[in-house]
Amino acid sequence: MPELPEVETLARDLRAAVVGRTITDAWVAPDAPRLVQAMPVETFTSGLRGRRIEEIGRRGKYLLIKLDRDLWWLLHRRMSGNVIHRPADAPDERYLRARFRLDDGSELRFVDLRKFGTMWLTDDPQAVVAKLGPEPLDEAFTAEVLAAALAKRSAPVKAVLMDQHAIAGLGNLYADEALHYAGIHPLRPAQSLSTEEVARLRDGIVRALEQGLANLGSSMGGSDGEEVSLRDHVNLNGEPGSNQEYLVAYGREGRPCRSCGAAIERLKLSNRSAHFCPRCQPAGGRAKRKRAKAK
Numbered sequence: 127m128p129e130l131p132e133v134e135t136l137a138r139d140l141r142a143a144v145v146g147r148t149i150t151d152a153w154v155a156p157d158a159p160r161l162v163q164a165m166p167v168e169t170f171t172s173g174l175r176g177r178r179i180e181e182i183g184r185r186g187k188y189l190l191i192k193l194d195r196d197l198w199w200l201l202h203r204r205m206s207g208n209v210i211h212r213p214a215d216a217p218d219e220r221y222l223r224a225r226f227r228l229d230d231g232s233e234l235r236f237v238d239l240r241k242f243g244t245m246w247l248t249d250d251p252q253a254v255v256a257k258l259g260p261e262p263l264d265e266a267f268t269a270e271v272l273a274a275a276l277a278k279r280s281a282p283v284k285a286v287l288m289d290q291h292a293i294a295g296l297g298n299l300y301a302d303e304a305l306h307y308a309g310i311h312p313l314r315p316a317q318s319l320s321t322e323e324v325a326r327l328r329d330g331i332v333r334a335l336e337q338g339l340a341n342l343g344s345s346m347g348g349s350d351g352e353e354v355s356l357r358d359h360v361n362l363n364g365e366p367g368s369n370q371e372y373l374v375a376y377g378r379e380g381r382p383c384r385s386c387g388a389a390i391e392r393l394k395l396s397n398r399s400a401h402f403c404p405r406c407q408p409a410g411g412r413a414k415r416k417r418a419k420a421k
């Protein structure tokens with residue numbers, strides 16, 4: 127499922143490939159009735175025709191494409207949505223839900239197995255993204271900002287990390303990774319973290335996301351030995367990322383912790399799960415550091 131690193135990778139790819147191009151035609155598959163939000167499909171497709179792509183941005187897991195005349199095309203990939211860039215005469219992909227022809231003879235294609243992906247065409251992008259929490263890769267994302275997001279929340283810290291109103295962009299995978307790097311058990315009540323733990327968690331979030339970004343995202347099918355396909359995250363060229371090879375917690379149930387060798391465990395967390403190392407991420411928090419004892 128695409129999270130911040132996968133959406134940011136897409137934004138960077140699109141910035142290099144399609145800024146300056148004009149959309150000459152748009153089509154949405156009739157079997158994707160929930161793809162276009164807040165307007166009829168015909169209004170969406172006719173509104174895109176003739177528009178020039180000016181800027182590509184991202185907010186949380188939303189892709190923000192600025193068109194000319196102050197119109198914005200917003201996209202959320204949800205469970206399985208991928209955007210790929212192909213010559214217009216390339217064969218259609220399985221699960222093709224929408225196509226956008228560009229003035230250089232290429233096409234952007236939205237391929238989405240699960241059909242949860244959503245798009246908007248709006249002159250007010252804030253109406254869609256205003257309630258998102260802080261961006262964790264911004265310089266302004268300090269331990270104090272994270273502490274404010276966790277304060278007064280009795281929910282498990284992992285659940286709060288995945289709450290887009292608390293922090294934007296983290297999902298199941300990068301939340302597990304961040305908590306492992308920080309040595310924090312996923313079920314700890316968010317408000318119970320010490321100042322030191324919040325600082326470690328802030329660093330763990332940044333580390334997990336930056337690593338995902340450096341590896342062009344996580345494509346989980348690859349780590350199960352399955353053929354990577356458009357069911358998984360792929361980049362604009364249709365190829366998978368490689369971050370699945372470097373994960374420390376997510377998807378590693380029963381495999382040895384990369385730090386201590388203990389078997390990674392998986393527990394239920396509402397209708398999701400959490401992967402963690404029982405030794406590095408003990409339920410009661412880590413024992414006090416030697417530095418603290420020396421005081």
Ligand SMILES: [Zn+2]
Nearest residue numbers: 383386403406
């Ligand atoms: Zn461990």
